[in-house]
Amino acid sequence: MVAVVTVANMDWAAWHDDYDDPGSVLARRLAVVQDVIRAALDGCPQGPLAVVSMCAGQGRDLIGVLATHPRRADVRARLVELDPRSAAVAEAAARAAGLGGIEVVRGDAGRMRHYRELAPADLVLVCGVFGNVTDADVLRSVEACARLCRVGGTVVWTRHRRPPDLVPQIRGWFSACGFEEAYASDAAAGFGVGAHRLVVAPASRQDADRIFSFVESKQLRLA
Template sequence: MDWARWHDAYDVPGSSLERRLRVVQKWIAAALDSGAVRVVSLCAGQGRDLLPVLAAHPRRDQVRARLVELDEHNAAAARRAAPPGVEVVRADAALLDAYADAVPADLVLACGVFGNVSEDDIRRTVGLLPRLCAPDATVIWTRHRREPDLVPRICGWFEGGGFERVQVEGEGEGFGVGVHRYAGPPVALEPGARMFTFF
C-alpha cells in the first residue's frame, strides 16, 4: 500500500474520505473547545485531521500533541505542516512505548486504524486505549461500514471497557466515526505492549 497516495482521496470533494474527514475535524474542534490540551494520534498519516483544526483554533498555543506515523513520506509531510507544540514521531503507532511522555492525553485519535487490522486487534486496541487516556478523555475513531459492519460491535467493546458513547456518525455514508469519552480510572502505560498489526 502506498500510504502517501492513499491520502489523495482527502482532496477529492465529496469522496468518502473527504466527508469522513470533515466529521472527524468537527469532533476534534469540539474536544479542543472543551479544554483538551494533550493530544496523541495513532497512525497519524499527514496529520490532516488534527493540524488544520489546530491551526485555526484560538487555544492552539496551549496544545501539545504527538503524532505517531511509520511511513516516512507521511511523517515528513506532517512534520512540515506541524506548528510549535506538535511533535511528529516516526515510529510504530501500534506500540504503547511510542506514547511514553505524551500520555495521559485528553484527546486520542484512532482514525484510519480499525479498517486495516483484524477484529481481534480492534478489540485488543480498544482494551488498551485507557492506558493512553486521561480521565474524561475523548477518543475519536473510524471504521468503514462495509460487511461485516463492526461499528456496533466496536461501540460495545468501548462501552464495556470504561467508555461512554458520545456519538456515532456516518451510517448510510459508507463510514463510521465514533466518539467516546473515557469514564474509567487512570491506567498506567504498559511498556512493550502491542495494540495491533496492520494487514
C-alpha cells in the same frame, strides 16, 4: 498467522490523494472527524493539553483543526506515522501552521512505547486504524485507549461500514472499557466515525508494548 503490511506493500502517500477530492468518502469523513476533534478540544479544561495520534498519516485531521483553533497554543501533540513521506508532509504542515507543539514521530504506531510519555492524554486519535487490523487487535486498541486517555478525555476513531460491519461491536467495546459515547456517525454516511469519553479509570496493570499490526486486506477475512 497474519501478514504484517510493510510500506513496500502499500503506497500510503498516494492513498491520501482522495482527501483532495471533496466528493470522496475520505474527504467527507475527514470533515466529520475534524468537527468531532474541534468539539472535543472545545470541551477540554483550561491549561495544557496532551494529544496522541496513532497512524497519523499526513496529520490532516488534527493539524487542520489546530491551525485555527483558540486552544492551539495549549496543545502538545505526538503524531506517530511509519510512512516517511506522509510523516514529512505532516511535519511541513505543522511548521506552516506555526504549531510548535506538534511532534511527528516516524515509527510503528502499533507500539505503546510511543505514547506513554504523553499519557494520560486529553485526546487520543485512532483514525484509519480499525479497518486495517484484525478484530482482536481492534479490541486490544480500544483497551489500550482506556490506558492512554485521562478520565474525562476523548478518543476519536474511524472504521469503514463494509460488511461485516464492526462499528456496533466497537461501540460496545468502548462502553465495556469505561467510556461513554459522545458521537457516532449515521450508518447512512457510508463511513464510521465515533467519539468516546473515558468516565471510568481502567484497573492498573502493566501494558504489553504491541497494540496492533496492520495486515493485508485478504488476511482480515481469515484472521
